[in-house]
Amino acid sequence: MSQSPDVTAAILVIGDEILSGRTKDKNIGTIADMLTEIGVDLREVRIVPDVKAEIVAAVNALRARYTYLFTSGGIGPTHDDITADSVAEAFGVGIDVDPRARAMLLERHRPEDLNEARLRMARIPDGADLIANPVSKAPGFRIGNVYVMAGVPQIMQAMLDEIRPTLTSNAPVISETIEAGAIPEGNFAGGLGAIAAAHADVSIGSYPSMTPEGFRNRIVVRGRDAEAVAAARAAVEALLPGLRA
Amino acid sequence: MSQSPDVTAAILVIGDEILSGRTKDKNIGTIADMLTEIGVDLREVRIVPDVKAEIVAAVNALRARYTYLFTSGGIGPTHDDITADSVAEAFGVGIDVDPRARAMLLERHRPEDLNEARLRMARIPDGADLIANPVSKAPGFRIGNVYVMAGVPQIMQAMLDEIRPTLTSNAPVISETIEAGAIPEGNFAGGLGAIAAAHADVSIGSYPSMTPEGFRNRIVVRGRDAEAVAAARAAVEALLPGLRA
Numbered sequence: 001m002s003q004s005p006d007v008t009a010a011i012l013v014i015g016d017e018i019l020s021g022r023t024k025d026k027n028i029g030t031i032a033d034m035l036t037e038i039g040v041d042l043r044e045v046r047i048v049p050d051v052k053a054e055i056v057a058a059v060n061a062l063r064a065r066y067t068y069l070f071t072s073g074g075i076g077p078t079h080d081d082i083t084a085d086s087v088a089e090a091f092g093v094g095i096d097v098d099p100r101a102r103a104m105l106l107e108r109h110r111p112e113d114l115n116e117a118r119l120r121m122a123r124i125p126d127g128a129d130l131i132a133n134p135v136s137k138a139p140g141f142r143i144g145n146v147y148v149m150a151g152v153p154q155i156m157q158a159m160l161d162e163i164r165p166t167l168t169s170n171a172p173v174i175s176e177t178i179e180a181g182a183i184p185e186g187n188f189a190g191g192l193g194a195i196a197a198a199h200a201d202v203s204i205g206s207y208p209s210m211t212p213e214g215f216r217n218r219i220v221v222r223g224r225d226a227e228a229v230a231a232a233r234a235a236v237e238a239l240l241p242g243l244r245a
Numbered sequence: 246m247s248q249s250p251d252v253t254a255a256i257l258v259i260g261d262e263i264l265s266g267r268t269k270d271k272n273i274g275t276i277a278d279m280l281t282e283i284g285v286d287l288r289e290v291r292i293v294p295d296v297k298a299e300i301v302a303a304v305n306a307l308r309a310r311y312t313y314l315f316t317s318g319g320i321g322p323t324h325d326d327i328t329a330d331s332v333a334e335a336f337g338v339g340i341d342v343d344p345r346a347r348a349m350l351l352e353r354h355r356p357e358d359l360n361e362a363r364l365r366m367a368r369i370p371d372g373a374d375l376i377a378n379p380v381s382k383a384p385g386f387r388i389g390n391v392y393v394m395a396g397v398p399q400i401m402q403a404m405l406d407e408i409r410p411t412l413t414s415n416a417p418v419i420s421e422t423i424e425a426g427a428i429p430e431g432n433f434a435g436g437l438g439a440i441a442a443a444h445a446d447v448s449i450g451s452y453p454s455m456t457p458e459g460f461r462n463r464i465v466v467r468g469r470d471a472e473a474v475a476a477a478r479a480a481v482e483a484l485l486p487g488l489r490a
Contacts, residue, residue, distance in 0.1 A: 017452055019287045021277030022420070022465065028292070032266030042264045044299075045292035047273070050450070054289075077431045078451040079438035109431070117434030136460070154455045175267070186322045186354070189362030193324035205295070206323040207262055210399045215381070220267065 007040050007170045010062040013047040014055055014073040014083050015151055026153045027072040034160055039172035039224070040068065050074060055086035063090075063146050068167065070160075073151030075140065077117040084141070087148055088125035098124035101139050108137040131159045171224045176233045180206075180217040180240055187243040192219065195239065199232040201225060252285050252415045255307040258292040259300055259318040259328050260396055271398045272317040279405055284417035284469070285313065295319060300331035308335075308391050313412065315405075318396030320385065322362040329386070332393055333370035343369035346384050353382040376404045416469045421478045425451075425462040425485055432488040437464065440484065444477040446470060 011031050017023040028045055035042045043066055048054040055074075063069045074083030088095035101122035105114060121138035124130065131140035131147065133155055140149045140159045149159040180188060185208055196204040202223035208215050219236050223229045256276050262268040273290055280287045288311055293299040300319075308314045319328030333340035346367035350359060366383035369375065376385035376392065378400055385394045385404045394404040425433060430451055441449045447468035453460050464481050468474045 013290075016448060016450055016467075017465070018273075019277060019290070020418075020420070020467070021274055021279075021281050021287075023452065024274040028263075029266055029269040032264060034266075036266050042266075043294060045258075045264070045290075047290035049288060076451065076453065077434040079434070079441045080448075080450050113431070115431065115435060117438070118431035120434070121431075135455070152453055152455055173265075175265070186358070186360065186363035186366075189322040189324070189365070190360060193362070196324045203261060203325075205261055205325050206321065207268065208321065208397055210380070210397055220262070222261075222265070 006067070007168055008043050008066040009035055009040050009068040009070065010044040010046070010066045011042065012055075012058050012062055012069060012071045013045070013151075014050065014071060015047075016049045016080070018047050018073075019049055027149075027151070027156050030153065030157060031070055031072075031160065034164060036173060036175075038164065038167060039170040040167060041170065041173075050080045050082060052082055052086045052089065055083060056090045059087055059090040059146060063144060067145060069146045071146065071148050072156050075121065075138070075148060075150055077120050077138075081120065083148060084120075084123050084125065087143060087146060091125060091127075091143055091146075093126040093143070095123050095125045097122045098128075098130070100124075100130055104130070104133070104137045104139050132162050134158050134162075173222050173224055174226055174229045176221045176229055178219045178221070178233060178236050178240070180219055182214065182216060183240060183243050184215070185217050188217075188219075188239060191239045191243075192236065195232065195235045199228065199235065201228045202232045204232060204236070251312070252413055253288050253311040254280055254285050254313040254315065255289045255291070255311045256287065257300075257303050257307055257314060257316045258290070258396075259295065259316060260292075261294045261325070263292050263318075264294055272394075272396070272401050275398065275402060276315055276317075276405065279409060281418060281420075283409065283412060284415040285412065286415065286418075295325045295327060297327055297331045297334065300328060301335045304332055304335040304391060308389060312390060314391045316391065316393050317401050320366065320383070320393060320395055322365050322383075326365065328393060329365075329368050329370065332388060332391060336370060336372075336388055336391075338371040338388075340368050340370045342367045343373075343375070345369075345375055346386075349375070349378070349382045349384050377407050379403050379407075418467050418469055419471055419474045421466045421474055423464045423466070423478060423481050423485070425464055427459065427461060428485060428488050429460070430462050433462075433464075433484060436484045436488075437481065440477065440480045444473065444480065446473040447477045449477060449481070 128143040373388040
């Protein structure tokens, strides 16, 4: 893929419950879909446990390398919610209860219910902007190029909707799918490789899936230039007839 | 979590189709569940694109740090399947068509159908052991502490079944779930934090989920010592009554 889009992203999912298998992550796919829609190139994903040193190291590695870093998980009121403190440490800034975040919590909780645990959800690193949470009020935040969001999928989605209009994007990626059906991958792989080499301005992938009737294959051509994608697609379509097993 | 299990693992998922959102990963959850069942501590997951330098860097970072590294994706016959070559480069060893792997492919394909593309699936790094693929024959392989598996979930699962009996494990983790129901997290978070501090030999997590009736919370106590888990569970159960909103 010879495209060199300027706007890139990484995702960092934080939580022991994902690594134990107890909770199956849904946020990676949701964020990936949104980034594809707006033309931001997702380059890397990491999942790390609720361990501060791991979170700090991953945040610093990923924010240095990509345009945007999106995190999910670890911003609730319990002792294992350490994302905000970890991000503050990664940036080397202080963290304290933020009056704006506290006011948001008061939209949902009575003042006498704002105990120490709930106020943890108002702890925001110095210099961060808040990300509104229309579902349960406790906000996420943005600091530098890092967007810190909740782990509960419905809340993460709502925060993502808040963020989306603010993101810079590339030209959207055009994606064309060519159904190869039951043609075995090994029958078209050689020809497809030659097409990929001749059309270096797009990326071409081959994706098998197993069905009750056996393998079915899809070829996907992706790129930002409509003419280049159309030319590669035409080449793939010309390749397939006659390759059935 | 003060446990220091010796046997740890990481997962590396390889593939543009996951990062674009086109394919939603299922392998992470499958491998995570298996590792939890046998008591291996999954510590990190990464997803990288079909780019050799990225795969090499991730393989070398993760294999150095954890007991086991499991990879999925990128071992098919098409030009974008570059995992085997990348792993060989990560280990600094040669790679060529392996006679054992070629023999496996011949169980499925006629000799005249073993074209150059299909023979890519028999390219195995020098010194690797093969992982049988009962579904479609093209094998995975193990080199050092790295297990290289297919991306198609049914094949990955079959390879995982092959590997499982060969893995060293810790004592299995005991996981106990206490339903907090509609008790708000902010009501029990303070007490739960105190329990977590007093029971440092287990890990305690709080996991909210959104339902049509509002948030429901679960508290999970995990550890390798049955008595320690039972003691922490009892403390959590004693905490909850009386905390309803």
